[in-house]
Amino acid sequence: DAGVIQSPRHEVTEMGQEVTLRCKPISGHNSLFWYRQTMMRGLELLIYFNNNVPIDDSGMPEDRFSAKMPNASFSTLKIQPSEPRDSAVYFCASSFSGGPTYEQYFGPGTRLTVT
Amino acid sequence: DAKTTQPNSMESNEEEPVHLPCNHSTISGTDYIHWYRQLPSQGPEYVIHGLTSNVNNRMASLAIAEDRKSSTLILHRATLRDAAVYYCILRDINNAGNMLTFGGGTRLMVKP
Numbered sequence: 001d002a003g004v005i006q007s008p009r010h011e012v013t014e015m016g017q018e019v020t021l022r023c024k025p026i027s028g029h030n031s032l033f034w035y036r037q038t039m040m041r042g043l044e045l046l047i048y049f050n051n052n053v054p055i056d057d058s059g060m061p062e063d064r065f066s067a068k069m070p071n072a073s074f075s076t077l078k079i080q081p082s083e084p085r086d087s088a089v090y091f092c093a094s095s096f097s098g099g100p101t102y103e104q105y106f107g108p109g110t111r112l113t114v115t
Numbered sequence: 116d117a118k119t120t121q122p123n124s125m126e127s128n129e130e131e132p133v134h135l136p137c138n139h140s141t142i143s144g145t146d147y148i149h150w151y152r153q154l155p156s157q158g159p160e161y162v163i164h165g166l167t168s169n170v171n172n173r174m175a176s177l178a179i180a181e182d183r184k185s186s187t188l189i190l191h192r193a194t195l196r197d198a199a200v201y202y203c204i205l206r207d208i209n210n211a212g213n214m215l216t217f218g219g220g221t222r223l224m225v226k227p
Contacts, residue, residue, distance in 0.1 A: 004158075031213055043159070043202075043217040056214065091158045095213050102206065102213040104151075106158030 004107035006092050012113045018080040021110045024073055025094030033104065034067055034077050035091040043091075049075065050097060082114045119203045124222040127193045135188040135221055137203030142183050146205040149215065150177065150188050154199045159217070162188065162201070166208075198225045 005024040013019055025032050034046040047057040049069045057067070064083070069075040079086055089111050093104040120138040127133040139148070150162040163170055163177045165186070170177040176189040190197055202220040206213065 033214075035217075042219055043153075045214060045216065048214055093158070097213050102147075103161040103164075104159075104213065104215060106160065109158050 004092055004094055004105050006090075006107035006110050008110060009108065010111045010113075012115065013082055014115055015083055016081045017114075018078065019082045019086075019112060019114075021077040021090050021092075021112070023075045023077070023092030023107060025075070025092070026105055027073070029094035029096050029105070030072070031095045031097045032069060032075050033093040033095075034075070035093065035106075036088045037091060037109075038088045046077070079112075082112075084114045087112055087114050119205060119218055121201075121203055121218065121221045123219065124224065126224045126226065127190075129195060129225055129227050130192050133190040133193045133197070133223065133225075135190075135201050135203075135223065136185065137187070138185050139203070139205055140184045142205060143207070145208040147208060148177065148179060148183075148186050149204045149206055150175070151202045151204065151215075151217075152199040153202070153220070154196075159202065164206075193223075193225045195225050195227060198223055 007022045030051050032049045035043050037043045046059045047067045048055050052069045067077045089109045091106050091109045093106040095104045147164055147166050149164040151159040152162050153159040163172050163175050165177045165179055178187045200220040200222050202217050204215050
């Protein structure tokens with residue numbers, strides 16, 4: 001398996017622009033997570049899906065952020081409009097919640113820079 | 116989920132064992148202890164997990180105190196590639212969604 005795939009790997013955009021981050025989870029996994037990592041706040045869970053349904057979005061910072069999972073093999077995280085404080089590395093992770101370890105597999109991340 | 120406390124950083128010599136401590140004094144009976152690590156410029160990766168008994172796998176060993184208020188991740192022979200941030204996380208067994216709350220972790224530096 002190729003693991004969790006994220007695109008783009010790097011994104012540089014100007015303040016006010018819309019940004020869309022993409023994630024393809026590992027085939028067969030039924031849980032998907034979006035995290036954000038910054039030096040100041042560390043690794044934060046933004047939202048979590050189970051069987052394509054958003055279960056907990058309490059970590060989404062504000063209405064400018066939205067996430068969707070239209071099917072089991074694809075998810076997006078959208079920021080509109082983007083702001084410089086959104087600059088961070090965004091990780092997507094997936095897991096199989098029925099497995100023995102509940103291990104989460106992380107993608108390589110998308111480094112977002114908003115100028 | 117209950118909180119964990121880890122040292123900010125630790126240093127080790129290459130090819131020597133490393134013991135990474137984690138305190139979780141408020142752990143509940145349904146909390147699993149998970150360890151993840153994050154290598155530079157990569158996403159976190161699972162290392163090991165346990166509930167009550169000590170655990171071994173190809174990457175590391177996990178020693179859990181009898182009262183479960185602390186645990187230690189043991190790398191038997193550190194290599195330069197083990198330099199990473201190590202996170203100790205508690206996950207409630209009733210947390211069917213497998214949500215994880217990451218703290219600051221311990222930054223392990225390995226000297227050649």
